[in-house]
């Protein structure tokens with residue numbers, strides 16, 4: 162699809178617009194909603210083919226694929242009264258806004274597809290869960306790092322829940338840095354060291370010929386330091402607590 166509309170130019174809307182232009186030989190036309198004016202204007206300045214529209218209806222009118230990326234507490238106001246013809250395709254990236262609620266509000270026959278793009282989409286590195294599968298939407302996200310269509314809403318919510326662990330992961334790294342500084346090392350080298358160690362580790366994840374347990378085993382010397390911390394801190398009880406927190410989140414997702 163060569164005409165993309167984005168309603169809601171905040172963190173994720175901006176990341177999608179940026180990703181569409183990341184090392185792109187032939188980027189699509191992008192129509193942006195006017196709210197979040199500074200971010201929209203900056204994108205329009207940076208990238209040819211990006212235009213800031215007068216209102217959200219103009220975004221719809223100028224697009225084939227319309228991405229809704231406002232927050233869950235903003236979508237009713239943002240979308241009320243919009244006319245979306247059946248020939249358009251709507252991508253709902255809003256966490257916690259189910260298809261039924263969106264269909265009721267929009268009263269459209271257009272396909273409504275849910276998706277979970279991640280901020281790394283700005284560099285075309287987001288593997289984006291999509292439900293239901295849709296050829297054009299799958300192809301759209303495939304070009305931005307990867308599409309993972311899932312068979313049903315339950316599977317979609319399971320993946321949505323697990324994306325709720327990203328800031329926990331970063332906070333874990335921050336806690337490691339805090340520990341280093343608590344032992345008398347300056348914050349700057351502590352921060353630099355932790356980033357370096359875990360950036361290197363993250364690169365090993367691209368090797369999909371090994372399972373995650375195999376990658377862990379490859380990094381671990383029997384009776385060595387990694388084994389010691391894994392078995393004394395990341396205990397079965399700790400893993401269980403993580404799973405329980407995810408179960409609780411999943412039960413609340415719609």
Ligand SMILES: NC(=O)C1=CN([C@@H]2O[C@H](COP(=O)(O)OP(=O)(O)OC[C@H]3O[C@@H](n4cnc5c(N)ncnc54)[C@H](OP(=O)(O)O)[C@@H]3O)[C@@H](O)[C@H]2O)C=CC1
Pocket residue numbers: 168169170171172173174194195196197198217230231232233235238239240254255256257277278279280
């Ligand atoms: N951030 C992330 O990593 C991810 C977010 N999401 C989902 O994406 C959605 C947006 O999240 P995020 O980008 O973080 O939130 P932000 O608050 O950064 O962005 C929301 C944007 O929507 C704009 N907006 C508000 N009302 C309207 C309106 N009536 N018309 C047009 N635009 C409007 C806001 O403008 P203003 O600033 O003027 O209020 C703001 O720019 C959420 O539903 C979230 O669940 C999904 C995947 C990942």
